Amino acid sequence: MTPAAHVTEVLNDYVGIIVARSIVTGAASACGLDQESISPTQVPDYLGALEAGVRAFVVEPDRQHECATRLRLVLESGSLQPRITPALTMMTVDVSCEIDIVTARNHTKTMCNDLGFSASEQVKVATIVSELARNIVLYVGRGRIELEAVNAPRRGIEIRAIDNGRGIPDVDNVLSGQYRSKTGMGVGLLGTRRLMDEFNVETSSSLGTRVVVRKYR
Amino acid sequence: MSNASHIPIIKLYDTLIVTIQVELSDSVIMALKDDIGEAIQKLGPKALIVDVSGVEIIDSYISRAIRDIGLISRLMGVDAVISGLDPNIAVTLIEMGMDLEGVETYLHLEAAYEAINGAASLARIDDRKRDESDETAWWRR
Numbered sequence: 570m571t572p573a574a575h576v577t578e579v580l581n582d583y584v585g586i587i588v589a590r591s592i593v594t595g596a597a598s599a600c601g602l603d604q605e606s607i608s609p610t611q612v613p614d615y616l617g618a619l620e621a622g623v624r625a626f627v628v629e630p631d632r633q634h635e636c637a638t639r640l641r642l643v644l645e646s647g648s649l650q651p652r653i654t655p656a657l658t659m660m661t662v663d664v665s666c667e668i669d670i671v672t673a674r675n676h677t678k679t680m681c682n683d684l685g686f687s688a689s690e691q692v693k694v695a696t697i698v699s700e701l702a703r704n705i706v707l708y709v710g711r712g713r714i715e716l717e718a719v720n721a722p723r724r725g726i727e728i729r730a731i732d733n734g735r736g737i738p739d740v741d742n743v744l745s746g747q748y749r750s751k752t753g754m755g756v757g758l759l760g761t762r763r764l765m766d767e768f769n770v771e772t773s774s775s776l777g778t779r780v781v782v783r784k785y786r
Numbered sequence: 787m788s789n790a791s792h793i794p795i796i797k798l799y800d801t802l803i804v805t806i807q808v809e810l811s812d813s814v815i816m817a818l819k820d821d822i823g824e825a826i827q828k829l830g831p832k833a834l835i836v837d838v839s840g841v842e843i844i845d846s847y848i849s850r851a852i853r854d855i856g857l858i859s860r861l862m863g864v865d866a867v868i869s870g871l872d873p874n875i876a877v878t879l880i881e882m883g884m885d886l887e888g889v890e891t892y893l894h895l896e897a898a899y900e901a902i903n904g905a906a907s908l909a910r911i912d913d914r915k916r917d918e919s920d921e922t923a924w925w926r927r
Contacts, residue, residue, distance in 0.1 A: 667812040674843055675809075692843060692874040696882070699845040703812075757846045760882025 592622035665711035701730035709734030725785035807840035839870030856889030869898035
């Protein structure tokens, strides 16, 4: 692969292939060089011209920076580098309406995917987050879901569902399977315990409820 | 944007087909419940298939809503079945101790449609036989 092809491939991730090609051609002609054979001394100029082109099409500073870093790596090493996307290890989703339930479970799926969970485990964890978020929306009104990657004792994910409501009355009864609400909460909390590797619930009428669960890979 | 998402109900001869291909929020599925009731009343179908192959997550609330749709339809005299349950969702539902009790499920839309129309055509043959015997009875009288 020629340097120009490498560069085009990187740019393609940010601006699409058509714009990528025109940036590559434009940068080469602006520096007056042959894009098929670029000598190391020409790299800084070429890189500057490419970055200017990127800035015209990419608005977010983060992505501009990421793109520039990759371009430099490509041109200096001559090989295509994998995309740099640091995996998120911690995230909080405020939950106060039903759309937030969807948001929370989507973030969970993405995070579980990044952590290397299998497809079936991703579905399980996302379902649990959906249950916990829904309990908050239905019974308390607002609260938050915290997602955090854990490394010990094994790699996995910890989910904390926290609210300042009036607590779950008779939580032991709910967890024993005796109780079944019309909306299915009994099944939800009980199911959560069944699906997760660790399950802990602290609830009080004054401090609210804090459900902490973990799923390991 | 997601508030506006609305699941279409398609009529195919005597069958209503609903295929859920969007991210299911509570309001979307509640609206669907109402829409299906209305469509059944207006169109008088013999059967209803709810295809959930596009759904990624089904928690206890959504599974209950889907089951309700099936039971409501049946109460209105319509054969209602579910098709296309993702295997990962099926495993999750069972492990959580939930299922779609009371509603028939099929592997995919085609299987559901075939099963229903097999049953419906058999029912039609039965009707015809009954009509004939009624006629005979009338002649004899």
